[in-house]
Amino acid sequence: MFYGAGDFGFSMNNSIIGILFAIFLTDVVGLAPSLAAAAIFIGRSWDYINDPIIGNLSDRTRTRWGRRRPFLLFGLLPFALAFAALWWRPPITQPVLLAGYYALAYLLYDAAATFVYMPYYALTPDLTQDYDDRTTLTSYRMVFNILGGLVAFTLPLALIGVMRPENAGRVSWMGFLFGLLAALPLLLTFFGTRERNEYQEQKQPGLLESLRAAFKNRPFLYAAGVFLFTWTALEIVQGMLLYFLKYRLHMENDSDLISGAVFIAALAALPMWERLTRRWDKRKAYIAGMIYLSLMMVLLIAVQPGWGVNLVVVLAALIGIGVGAMHVIPWAMIPDSIELDELETGQRHEGMFYSLVLTLRKISQSIALPSMLLILDWNGFVSNASVQTPAALNAIGILTGLVPVGLLVVGIIFALLYPLSRERHSQLRDRLAKRHMLPTSTD
Numbered sequence: 001m002f003y004g005a006g007d008f009g010f011s012m013n014n015s016i017i018g019i020l021f022a023i024f025l026t027d028v029v030g031l032a033p034s035l036a037a038a039a040i041f042i043g044r045s046w047d048y049i050n051d052p053i054i055g056n057l058s059d060r061t062r063t064r065w066g067r068r069r070p071f072l073l074f075g076l077l078p079f080a081l082a083f084a085a086l087w088w089r090p091p092i093t094q095p096v097l098l099a100g101y102y103a104l105a106y107l108l109y110d111a112a113a114t115f116v117y118m119p120y121y122a123l124t125p126d127l128t129q130d131y132d133d134r135t136t137l138t139s140y141r142m143v144f145n146i147l148g149g150l151v152a153f154t155l156p157l158a159l160i161g162v163m164r165p166e167n168a169g170r171v172s173w174m175g176f177l178f179g180l181l182a183a184l185p186l187l188l189t190f191f192g193t194r195e196r197n198e199y200q201e202q203k204q205p206g207l208l209e210s211l212r213a214a215f216k217n218r219p220f221l222y223a224a225g226v227f228l229f230t231w232t233a234l235e236i237v238q239g240m241l242l243y244f245l246k247y248r249l250h251m252e253n254d255s256d257l258i259s260g261a262v263f264i265a266a267l268a269a270l271p272m273w274e275r276l277t278r279r280w281d282k283r284k285a286y287i288a289g290m291i292y293l294s295l296m297m298v299l300l301i302a303v304q305p306g307w308g309v310n311l312v313v314v315l316a317a318l319i320g321i322g323v324g325a326m327h328v329i330p331w332a333m334i335p336d337s338i339e340l341d342e343l344e345t346g347q348r349h350e351g352m353f354y355s356l357v358l359t360l361r362k363i364s365q366s367i368a369l370p371s372m373l374l375i376l377d378w379n380g381f382v383s384n385a386s387v388q389t390p391a392a393l394n395a396i397g398i399l400t401g402l403v404p405v406g407l408l409v410v411g412i413i414f415a416l417l418y419p420l421s422r423e424r425h426s427q428l429r430d431r432l433a434k435r436h437m438l439p440t441s442t443d
Helices: 002-028 033-045 047-060 069-086 095-122 131-160 165-183 185-192 207-216 218-248 252-279 282-300 309-333 336-345 350-378 390-417 422-436
Strands: none
Touching: 002 033, 002 069, 002 095, 002 131, 002 165, 002 185, 002 218, 002 350, 033 095, 033 350, 047 095, 047 207, 047 350, 069 095, 069 165, 069 185, 095 185, 095 350, 131 165, 131 252, 131 309, 165 185, 207 218, 207 336, 207 350, 218 252, 218 282, 218 309, 218 336, 218 350, 218 390, 252 282, 252 309, 282 309, 282 390, 309 336, 336 350, 336 422, 350 390
């Protein structure tokens, strides 16, 4: 519970950015979609370098508090302040300079966020080595993750109202409040968890050595592919959802209700997905979940404005069941490859493994989200216009539904190639136990 609580803030802040930042830049700040795309792309590109450096640094850190936990304690305040800076509307009138401010603010936020969440994610394999217990641990974390998403989709818009220029002050207060709210749970994780002492005693791995270990680990590469395409699909849906509700369905005032239905259903579905991973395994449960979710997403883009909000809420809840699988299973697959890494190299490179996964995700985000804005711009989108062109409406529908479905199909292909079943992972653990003279998985 203490570990899972830390993900509340990461999920909430990342979801707020995914949901609101693009529409904040276009509909509140007044940037053209192309300038907004440039600001996001520049801000996110720093993470190509930032993530592996922090991941390797956490692998090499040795303190009386452990390898990962010190980052949470000393990084939480910069994490909160950098988030608040994203939502301030500076007194700048020149659009290019304004875009430059948000690019810089995004860069600083990503650096501060990486400093705390990279070591946080790398804690997962340090807390348990059991195949199924890692799914349970991830499920607890995802309870807080989905709660953070639920808060992100409901409370900020309740405080702001609608995303229009006259509400810029409310957006700034939202950024400050939710930056602080996101940082505080990290104290629970710092004081409520302990790392395994034996990992502190292992040799400190070098940066290039860690990179080589990651790229030689075939299960890790397939798990990273599953994670990458699944979460890229989710990011695009988050980024487009308000555009879809506001301009295609004319349901902007009901967006918190519709979004809430997604996350409440996802939260309720977590125990079901955990049971399915135990009954089948992680790969089969993921494939079933993504096929189901793809069908629901195709139904979503068929929705018409006259269908009414009640039907849309029901469909949102059905989508939320699949979103629950997106949250739990890809995260639970990654730690299992670390035992193979330790068996082959004699070292553990959790920080590097997680940093590479999230770097791939951020590379895709830095391309996908700006591309989304450029596509809207090319199709004649006009912010806050009461009527959009048919081309713009079609683009919003395709980006909300068909593009994410295509990404999920690629994720399914990677899952089919993923080789670590429960049985094989148990064999890896038993071999490591014999090496370290630890209890085996059958004891």
